[in-house]
Amino acid sequence: MVNMTGSQIVLESLQREGVDTIFGYPGGVVLPLYDTLPEFPGIRHVLVRHEQAAAHMADGYARASGRMGVCLGTSGPGATNLVTGICTSFMDSTPVFALTGNVARTLLGRDGFQEADITGITQPITKHNYLVMRAENLAMTIREATHIATTGRPGPVLVDVPKDVFQEEAPFEWPSEINLRGYKPTVEGHAGMIRRAAKLINEAERPIIIAGHGVIWGDAGNELVELAEKANIPVVTTFLGISSFPESHELSYGWLGMHGMYYANMAADTADLVIGVGMRFDDRAMGRFSDFNPNAKIIHIDIDPAEIGKNFQTAVPIVGHAKNVLPRLAAEVDAAEHPPWIRWIDKMREDHPSLDIRESRRMLPQYVMRTLYEETGGDATIATGVGQHQMWAGQFYNYKRPRQLISSGGLGTMGFELPAAIGAQVALPGQEVWAICGDGGFQMTMQEMAVLVEEQLPVKIAIFNNGFLGMIRQWQQLFYDKNFSSAAITQPDFCKIADAYGIRALRVEHKNEVALAIKEARAHKGPILVDFQIDQEENVWPMVPAGAALSETIEAPAEEMAR
Amino acid sequence: MSRENGVHVNNGPRHHTVVAIVEDRPGVLMRVASLFRRRGFNIDSLTVGPTESEGLSRITMLVDGESAPIEQVEKQLYKLIDVVKVSNLSQEDMLARELALIKVRANNLNRHEILEIAQVFRADVVDVATNSLILQVTGDEDKIDGLVKMCEPYGIRELSRTGRIAMVRGAKSTTVHEAEPAAIARIHSTQGRRIEGRELPFSSD
Numbered sequence A: 001m002v003n004m005t006g007s008q009i010v011l012e013s014l015q016r017e018g019v020d021t022i023f024g025y026p027g028g029v030v031l032p033l034y035d036t037l038p039e040f041p042g043i044r045h046v047l048v049r050h051e052q053a054a055a056h057m058a059d060g061y062a063r064a065s066g067r068m069g070v071c072l073g074t075s076g077p078g079a080t081n082l083v084t085g086i087c088t089s090f091m092d093s094t095p096v097f098a099l100t101g102n103v104a105r106t107l108l109g110r111d112g113f114q115e116a117d118i119t120g121i122t123q124p125i126t127k128h129n130y131l132v133m134r135a136e137n138l139a140m141t142i143r144e145a146t147h148i149a150t151t152g153r154p155g156p157v158l159v160d161v162p163k164d165v166f167q168e169e170a171p172f173e174w175p176s177e178i179n180l181r182g183y184k185p186t187v188e189g190h191a192g193m194i195r196r197a198a199k200l201i202n203e204a205e206r207p208i209i210i211a212g213h214g215v216i217w218g219d220a221g222n223e224l225v226e227l228a229e230k231a232n233i234p235v236v237t238t239f240l241g242i243s244s245f246p247e248s249h250e251l252s253y254g255w256l257g258m259h260g261m262y263y264a265n266m267a268a269d270t271a272d273l274v275i276g277v278g279m280r281f282d283d284r285a286m287g288r289f290s291d292f293n294p295n296a297k298i299i300h301i302d303i304d305p306a307e308i309g310k311n312f313q314t315a316v317p318i319v320g321h322a323k324n325v326l327p328r329l330a331a332e333v334d335a336a337e338h339p340p341w342i343r344w345i346d347k348m349r350e351d352h353p354s355l356d357i358r359e360s361r362r363m364l365p366q367y368v369m370r371t372l373y374e375e376t377g378g379d380a381t382i383a384t385g386v387g388q389h390q391m392w393a394g395q396f397y398n399y400k401r402p403r404q405l406i407s408s409g410g411l412g413t414m415g416f417e418l419p420a421a422i423g424a425q426v427a428l429p430g431q432e433v434w435a436i437c438g439d440g441g442f443q444m445t446m447q448e449m450a451v452l453v454e455e456q457l458p459v460k461i462a463i464f465n466n467g468f469l470g471m472i473r474q475w476q477q478l479f480y481d482k483n484f485s486s487a488a489i490t491q492p493d494f495c496k497i498a499d500a501y502g503i504r505a506l507r508v509e510h511k512n513e514v515a516l517a518i519k520e521a522r523a524h525k526g527p528i529l530v531d532f533q534i535d536q537e538e539n540v541w542p543m544v545p546a547g548a549a550l551s552e553t554i555e556a557p558a559e560e561m562a563r
Numbered sequence B: 001m002s003r004e005n006g007v008h009v010n011n012g013p014r015h016h017t018v019v020a021i022v023e024d025r026p027g028v029l030m031r032v033a034s035l036f037r038r039r040g041f042n043i044d045s046l047t048v049g050p051t052e053s054e055g056l057s058r059i060t061m062l063v064d065g066e067s068a069p070i071e072q073v074e075k076q077l078y079k080l081i082d083v084v085k086v087s088n089l090s091q092e093d094m095l096a097r098e099l100a101l102i103k104v105r106a107n108n109l110n111r112h113e114i115l116e117i118a119q120v121f122r123a124d125v126v127d128v129a130t131n132s133l134i135l136q137v138t139g140d141e142d143k144i145d146g147l148v149k150m151c152e153p154y155g156i157r158e159l160s161r162t163g164r165i166a167m168v169r170g171a172k173s174t175t176v177h178e179a180e181p182a183a184i185a186r187i188h189s190t191q192g193r194r195i196e197g198r199e200l201p202f203s204s205d
């Protein structure tokens, strides 16, 4: 057995787990690790400008690639800056490994310089976390943590390492096995439950599948198509489930929820059987719980038993991996057609299309998004911030393949857009990645443009610049009597800012320049920023007002459509 | 009819005795406590102690079933990596016990009365002083409540109760049979926030 320092063990272990990139920022207690980094040329270190962005980049990297993302921060402020990003990935169940340094062991608990109890702080927002007190425990801890982050329902883990543990020497031994008594995810669905589910599906007249993020993480897209096609079951997705089912498929009926398609909401509300796959019946998707479709039976397939029965009573619970359960379920269901039901939804979609863009001379954000879709042939990976532009990105870009839309759904973290796009671009070299930004959210993390230049990442930045915290303005208009308090936001000249970083920039002020600008951005080899000065007061429709039921979905009011 | 699960219809007992067998590691109690706080589950009592197997602790909780669907409590506990096994003993034929120490005001005139009460409750007198005595009693909560009530007129100076511990009657058990692999056990035995024999450096570096 060879002796290694704690730093070497950390990097060797991460490398053995397949880690090729760390998004990080140095500080006193992680200097031993930075000292060792050059010995590991197989690990690329991306120097961020704020640790929050490091966590978002690791998250974007994970969401784009399906592999665990790694971020690194120093003790105290470095660690606490990671918290928003860790929570973002916790809420959306993405595998992120956060590595932090802490003060030397003898100083722990004495409020030394830059000590923060980061394991305590992140306890409720990590799947698990560790404080490693001996170098000899590092390899096993990293293996365990990686295993926990990437299996079952994925999620973030945090490993906190005191400075002197990085420096301590210990024999390096790569653990041959891990065995956690308290962690044995159920992968295989229960045969009896699958049979009962199949029976319900066979008996149903109006079945609907609601596909969630778990279908993407379970790599079960094809299996879902197989099930849907065999029994001819319409599929809607949750917002995070977008891209789990090809939107061009004839059984695809968009996504449901607060800003979902009208027909998707109505279909979910009219079905007699709801089959939730890899989703958690969240309030943004289901509307007011007490009034969600009282007649439907629910089949819930999820890898996390705690999700089943959390918000709704379930007729058939199936705990298991979507990739295991779906094909077995497909094998047991009868081929079916459901013609009246399909016709009903088709008619609903015809009458309430939700996604038509009205003729207008204004630069409507919907038009910009649709044009981006057309110009990119629907192939780009899209990372978004939070707010109106996020919803338009969900509505007006059609997604073909899983992992194409990267967005903070559960926590709704503004500032996610640029760093997540950077993480995705690192994971997908040579592929087209767009950061769809709000003018508010972009200002939360725009310093990361420096990373684009330093790492030569050709991310295309599209700012949906409406001069407002748009979603705030929309809520104030609709629910706070147009009392626009702190909704308008001034911005710097984004083009000049980009220019200062050495990034090319275009400003688009007229509708007829949109397509051209996108073409130019795509033709440009490096990163580029496009400042779309969109219509300032456009709202997102349809909408389920906060606290209302899906059946109360409101469509765009006529006077707004006449604008 | 609404299928929402937030509004909980309680058809079981109001208080559930939930036992969690957990890895004996630093921080595990905080994880359990933090889970209850975050999810808004109320606990009436919580006790922790070692089990028959090294490396495992037993947490016994008396959970208010009206604050949460008990199934969620169990599932959420299971999600904690350090929790190895969760059992709801309320669904079983169980034996529940609590121990209490009661320091009662006493003087020469009433001491014998208190001793008589103690006898009825089969409480032990474990300390006697000129103006107080300490009773030690075990039993279920009702019995202890009863004794406390009887002592109140004399004046209770101090009361300390352990909270419930419980066990299923008969051969059935809530133990964990899977041994921890040696390599992992070695790591766990060396976890903790302090490392001995180290001097405090003059300043952080």
Ligand SMILES: Cc1ncc(C[n+]2csc(CCOP(=O)(O)OP(=O)(O)O)c2C)c(N)n1
Residues within 6 Å of the ligand: A385, A386, A387, A388, A389, A390, A412, A413, A414, A415, A437, A438, A439, A440, A441, A442, A464, A466, A468, A469, A470, A471, A472
């Ligand atoms: C970190 C954070 N702070 C506050 C919010 C609340 N919030 C939700 S949407 C929104 C406005 C977003 O504005 P902008 O980024 O310009 O996007 P737009 O809605 O205009 O497309 C705000 C403030 C949030 N989601 N995240």
